[in-house]
Amino acid sequence: MKKLFIAISAIGLFFTSCNQGEQFKLTGNISGQTEGKVYLSKVQDNKLVKIDSAELKEGVFEFVGTVASPQRYFIQLDGKKEALQFFIENSNININADVEKLAEAKVVGSAEQDVFAAYKESQKVFNEKGMNLRKEYMAARNAQDQVKMDSIIKVDEVMQQEIKEVTDEFLKNNAASVVSGFIKYRMTGGMELPKMEEMYNAMPENVKASIYGVKIKDKIDILSSVAVGKVAPDFTLNTPEETPFSLSSLKGKVVVIDFWASWCGPCRRENPHMVELYKEVNEKGVEFLGVSLDDNKEKWLKAIEDDGLVWKHVSDLQGWNSKAGKKYGINSIPATVLVDQNGVIVAKNLRSAELKVEIEKLLQ
Structure with missing residues (x-):
């Protein structure tokens, strides 16, 4: 392990002297395939998006461009599921790959890629x-x-x-x-x-x-x-009936915003406990607002019915690109936000038992 760290340290030192030209020239050699489309892709809004393409001619392809700073890109071949992830910087970069083992390709010419490797x-x-x-x-x-x-x-x-x-x-x-x-x-x-x-x-x-x-x-x-003590930002999303519903319409009540999704195992396991909590506190004036990070309406509605989630629900069916989810910085679910009668955030990411304690404090 010490040898590995020594090698990594050396790479870190090499980074400080790497060539930062005005553009990158990416040349690739693919063995096992002579023609077809090659795509240069990157992750945007949690999805792998093709941003450029090149023709594979006699197993060779080339991309030329500029990046503001080194960042991760992917090489994909038409008709192949496997992708090569690597770091591009403004330098001459060469890729040597086997069409059947694209992810194992050798990439040279990028100091940042050496660090990544x-x-x-x-x-x-x-x-x-x-x-x-x-x-x-x-x-x-x-x-x-x-x-x-x-x-x-x-x-x-x-x-x-x-x-x-x-x-x-x-x-x-x-x-x-x-x-x-x-x-x-x-x-x-x-x-x-x-x-x-x-x-x-x-x-x-x-x-x-x-x-x-x-x-x-x-x-x-x-x-x-959206830290504790800040006013909860308002948002408006559609209910299952396609009716716009705003968080601000619940002002004056204690509100539990519950970010979840039908495909989220931990969310579904927590739901029975949330149902019991809702039954106990709703009659005291506490509202729940389920915000789904689903992208499939049928699965969303089925989960609501199957789990007996009788409170208000909204979603824009954009998955992790949910406007409300982004506004609240949600990057893992289940996630809860407890809002008091004045619309102020008083607690975050509590499970049902802990949530009950904080709700009771607000109702005193």
């Missing part, structure tokens, strides 16, 4: 171990072997701590790399605001200025606007 290598053993643990857990669950399931969970907890230690060391040794900003951005899911601010403030200026640093700052700004 080192990071993936540092995580490889954990990915493999995690896959095996999931298989073992599913087998134990199917066999209803609770002792085995508990044992696997303990092993996973130890592994998660190991992952944290390896990742922390990697980030320390590669603090000036934009890849570190990318990793930190991915770590912000479910992270509390103070921890996120601390992490952002410690980032070098070049990483703050990268697309990932900007995304972290945007998250901080959003979460600051």
Whole structure:
């Protein structure tokens, strides 16, 4: 492991002298396929979007362009599900790949890609171990072997701590790399605001200025606007009957905003407890407002009926791109926001038992 960290540190030093020209020239060689379409893609609004295409001629393709700062892109081949993820920067980059093993392609010419490759290598053993643990857990669950399931969970907890230690060391040794900003951005899911601010403030200026640093700052700004003590931002979404409904129409009452989705297992497991809580507090003037991150209306409505969710529900059926979800900085569900009679946020992300305690305080 020490040898790995030494290699990563060396890459971090190399980053400081990498060539930042005015554009990138990306040349690729694909063995096993001589012609067809090649796509350059990137993630936008949680979806992989094709932004450019090139013709594969005798197994060779080329893209030329400019990026404001290094960032993650993907190469996709027409008719193939597998994609290669890598980092582009303004330099000459070459890709050598097998059509049947695109994700394992060798990428040279980008210092940030070298850092990214080192990071993936540092995580490889954990990915493999995690896959095996999931298989073992599913087998134990199917066999209803609770002792085995508990044992696997303990092993996973130890592994998660190991992952944290390896990742922390990697980030320390590669603090000036934009890849570190990318990793930190991915770590912000479910992270509390103070921890996120601390992490952002410690980032070098070049990483703050990268697309990932900007995304972290945007998250901080959003979460600051919906922090405990702030007035809950209003939003209007459609009910299942296609009628616009606004959060502000509930002002004067204690409101529980419940962000969930029909496809969210933890949400569905929590729903019976939420139903019991609603029955207990609704008669005291407390309202629930379910905000679904579904994108399929039929599945949304079926989940409402199957789980007996008798309170008000709204959704724009945009999944993770839900306007309300984005406004409240929701990046994991279930998520709850408790709003008092004056429209002020008093608590966040409480489960039913904890939620009940805070609701009772507001009703005193």
